[in-house]
Amino acid sequence: MRALAATRPPFLAVTLVACVLGLASAHGSGVALDPLTAILTVVLALLAHAGGNVINDYHDRDADCLNEERLFPFTGGSRFIQNGVLSARQTAMLGYGLLLAVLPGGLWLAWQAGTGLLAIGAAGLLVTWAYSAPPLYLVGRGLGELCIVAAWLLVVAGADYVQRGSFSAVPLIAGLSYALLVANLLFINQFPDHQGDKAAGKRTVVVRLGPQAAKWGYLCIALVAYGWLVLMVGREALPQKAAAAAITLVFSFSAAKVLLDNAEQSAELAPAIRQTILAACAHGLLLAAALAFASWPGAH
Template sequence: MATPAQWVQGARPRTLPTAVSPVLVGTGAALGDGVVAPVNAALALLVAVSLVIGVNFANDYSDGIRGTDDERVGPMRLVGSKAASPEAVRTAAFACFGVSALAGITLVALSEQWWMIAVGAVCIAGAWFYTGGRRPYGYAGLGEVAVFLFFGPVAVLGTVLTQSGAPGAPAVVSAVAVGMLTCAVLVANNLRDIPTDTAAGKRTLAVLLGDTDTRRLYAALALAPFVLSVAIGLRSWPMLVALAALPLAVAPVRSVLGGAQGRALVAVLGRTGVLLLGWSVLTAVGLVWGRFG
């Protein structure tokens, strides 16, 4: 039976910036529109965090029963290491999805954006079928596309819609950038796993592109958001504050382009999460500041 510490590790806390960041940016945009909705913001955060933990447990379960995690370089997986039974991990995933659904329905009711119930259902289905089901799309090189959409435009703009209504151009551009940085987190993860995923028949985008092009993709995804910050800064100069996060990109990009492999890429994964969170915090500040700038 897995210990509490192993369950926490299995939840993959290093990926939580992917949940927190879009809510920060979306809430910053809402505040920039002059709307303060702390309850809605808290519910959006609960939706995002529970969904990310749920998808992590779902991936642990699905990859574990397929044998994909039998030989693993990254953080411990509960099923692959046999620390927990597949049934227990699957139950944990469904419990997290349930919390996300309940929080989402409450948020929809408060904001009266009823059509977003369908969006939430698609998000939960996407979380499960990423590696679950007979034909998981994460095994067909589509994981990055889903991550970009769900954690970028859907999460950021959904947060805005449930707080202040229709988003403006700065929020839309910021949502694209959040999607890119979140993709960079996944690309760093999949770059590390190219050898084991190839052996297991898991055709991620990294496997399809190969080592060299995956490294170039990572660098582009990590740096492009700063170009977008400059672009939107021409319209609203406070958005340029996000450039202060650029030093956070130096170490992970240098490591990836320098050929880091195996466990060295575990550190890159953590640093990319810090980059995502740092850029998002500063962008949220810029969105709020833009109201007064």
């Protein structure tokens, strides 16, 4: 149970939704879904995300130790190392062990679906490692949001590829707005953590710009996400029903207002973080429904 809790299971929901979106992308393109490979895809993606969470706890242990404004359970890591639940060595072994556990199943899926999945899987594992681990440590260089967008686009594309057996632009077009909203979750979580991050030398966007300047970044990311969705629907690269996913801007903009008013008041940001999670997950599910059950010129 300790090992399971260390993976921060509630946050794995965003990967589950990404898999659903990728499967819906393939299905909407006329591909008959294979239940076995679909289920294995979801399991492996969740394992990879779980491993990434634990690895992040290991490599962020100094910043998390200095973090006195964390918002449980959203920010500041699991604190299993700081609270003595797991040692740093046990945490590292668990995190990297979970990533290694993905390899056999991933190789079998590539054998079934095509070698292109090897490139998607390798890129995903590289991003997961480079996000948290030195020498790249991209989240500590202000590049965490780009990593998140890339990682969740790869999840959507990978789930689609396993069913389709080839590369397609559809999951990338459909997945970008979702991946951006997932990136906003990382972005807003940096505000309660920025003092600890700064003390540990972790140079996130919020640390680099300061909370008052950085707070506008959340709104910018949301605007790009919804703008992309509307543009792609308008160009018939996505079905018209996908426009329904734009309704989640109510949650994103509500969260943005809370952040704009309370960028330096960490205790006030919990509702905005919840709304950010809701916006991303609801957006992805609405997109998935539109892709799975609607026909449009760009589907094939």
